[in-house]
């Protein structure tokens with residue numbers, strides 16, 4: 001059997017989307033290149049340097065250091081690894097809000113650091129007071145989320161940065177999903193808004209690049225020294241990435257997407273996505289659901305298990321929050337027509353469920 005990728009026309013759950021046509025074309029052209037060996041594959045290595053510069057423009061930092069990772073998971077693991085390797089303590093801990101992505105659990109597990117998970121404010125953002133209470137002299141990293149996975153919330157990044165630095169820790173912002181939307185909002189989240197050290201921003205999510213294209217950026221090149229290992233059999237002398245052989249397709253597609261879309265294309269996509277999210281939130285509220293206000297283009301609303309299953313049976317690709325709400329990510333492929341058809345199905349299944357399934 002020859003496999004077929006599935007269409008995006010019922011996908012409401014994904015944080016990834018159809019790549020921009022230029023990104024798709026670039027990915028195909030660079031399939032057989034390995035930026036992990038930059039002295040051999042020089043042209044893709046040059047593209048990667050340009051991607052890092054362009055990402056710097058997106059996140060408000062001049063001349064950043066960084067690379068195109070396999071995704072947000074790798075970037076977050078590497079940020080934790082940087083902080084751990086620089087620290088002198090034998091018992092390092094990392095303080096994250098409860099809304100942090102599960103990749104930090106993997107990071108803590110792999111790297112042998114203690115993960116301290118702090119409670120949230122009622123609006124699902126990090127509670128700065130709680131973060132401060134969890135910090136001590138062994139804290140090596142404080143993490144803030146800019147565009148949380150479940151509710152699209154933005155933590156108070158300047159305040160978290162102040163707390164982290166007071167304890168001598170590094171400060172990392174996870175903008176894996178939110179990074180290409182937030183430049184067009186008035187949130188304080190970027191290197192320009194706060195004295196943060198590192199950031200995760202994924203071109204393969206809102207950036208419309210092909211998978212795999214994640215991003216890790218640091219304000220200072222020197223932070224990457226904590227990750228460098230010698231590479232005897234390669235032409236280049238050392239490597240700071242987690243993976244060895246890497247996807248040149250991801251790098252080239254991120255380059256093409258950024259070239260095509262930054263800033264106007266991303267602004268338009270963000271505004272369309274946000275308008276769709278607000279329309280959906282209003283429509284679901286009108287249908288009687290409890291809706292979490294969409295600060296960024298991500299809508300969560302409470303439904304019964306029966307209604308959720310009925311929507312899945314109608315082939316909607318939907319996910320749930322840990323509290324069981326349905327969650328719709330208004331990615332660029334999610335159109336108003338899709339959402340209208342989805343809302344009609346929500347109205348129909350909630351009516352059916354209310355009638356006892358008949």
Ligand SMILES: *Cc1c(COP(=O)(O)O)cnc(C)c1O
Nearest residue numbers: 071072073074101149174176177
């Ligand atoms: C998606 C996401 C990640 C993980 O990124 P992958 O590319 O799936 O590895 C990390 N953090 C946040 C906030 C995310 O939305």
